[in-house]
Amino acid sequence: MLRDLGLQDLPEDRRNGVLYALTLMLGYPTSTDQRTGRVAWDVKARPVAEGGARFTTFSERVGNADMHTDSSFYPMPEEQFILYVVAAARCNGGQSLLVGVEEIYQTLQASPAGRAAFELLSTTPVPFRVPAIYAAGDEQVEVFTATVFGPARRPGARCTIRWRYDSIMKGLAARPDLDTPELRDAIALMNHAAEHAAPRFVHQLATDTLLLVDNHHMLHGRTTYDDEKRHLIRIRISDLPNAERIGPSGVARD
Numbered sequence: 001m002l003r004d005l006g007l008q009d010l011p012e013d014r015r016n017g018v019l020y021a022l023t024l025m026l027g028y029p030t031s032t033d034q035r036t037g038r039v040a041w042d043v044k045a046r047p048v049a050e051g052g053a054r055f056t057t058f059s060e061r062v063g064n065a066d067m068h069t070d071s072s073f074y075p076m077p078e079e080q081f082i083l084y085v086v087a088a089a090r091c092n093g094g095q096s097l098l099v100g101v102e103e104i105y106q107t108l109q110a111s112p113a114g115r116a117a118f119e120l121l122s123t124t125p126v127p128f129r130v131p132a133i134y135a136a137g138d139e140q141v142e143v144f145t146a147t148v149f150g151p152a153r154r155p156g157a158r159c160t161i162r163w164r165y166d167s168i169m170k171g172l173a174a175r176p177d178l179d180t181p182e183l184r185d186a187i188a189l190m191n192h193a194a195e196h197a198a199p200r201f202v203h204q205l206a207t208d209t210l211l212l213v214d215n216h217h218m219l220h221g222r223t224t225y226d227d228e229k230r231h232l233i234r235i236r237i238s239d240l241p242n243a244e245r246i247g248p249s250g251v252a253r254d
């Protein structure tokens with residue numbers, strides 16, 4: 001976390017240009033929005049669409065965000081992302097939360113059921129449904145299957161994590177063939193560890209703060225807020241050039 005980055009008086013295009021330059025030094029920025037190809041994503045509340053039935057994503061709405069990893073519903077989630085705070089929530093809400101995969105692991109190891117859940121979620125693929133804003137079309141249900149825990153990707157790490165509870169619940173509804181009571185129990189235990197039991201970093205990021213997140217070895221989320229002026233910029237960063245990436249988040253138009 002870097003405070004007082006010094007970008008808050010810059011116009012939007014200059015500010016986003018500096019953020020983009022920073023991400024270029026860390027890897028390869030991706031454009032995860034299939035429809036617009038945008039790299040710098042505005043994390044702020046959007047007006048609710050007519051009908052209101054779309055499966056929206058956390059960055060589009062006020063309220064809390066359950067603990068998750070980004071691009072969990074894609075074949076190759078980016079290794080890192082940055083969040084830059086353009087305007088912090090004024091209502092003292094919207095704290096950023098981080099939980100390391102090691103803390104999740106240790107929490108699950110504390111009980112026999114938790115150990116069984118870790119084992120099952122390391123070996124059994126679960127279905128992740130793609131939120132409507134990222135899907136090719138609103139009417140089409142897209143699902144990607146992957147294990148929650150995978151092999152470590154950096155020295156000293158126990159394993160990687162891929163997680164998004166609401167996407168998995170909607171994925172199980174779309175793929176009942178993968179739905180079992182054992183898997184449901186494991187997902188519920190994992191969700192409890194992620195939301196409540198595991199120790200976490202809790203911090204309200206001030207305006208002009210930059211947060212760099214390891215998206216393969218930690219979960220992130222936020223506490224609830226209702227200030228619609230809260231505004232962050234997110235840029236996701238891959239270790240691989242876009243041309244070598246598989247799936248929608250490999251699309252590069254930047």
Ligand SMILES: [Fe+2]
Pocket residue numbers: 058068069070220
């Ligand atoms: Fe996220």
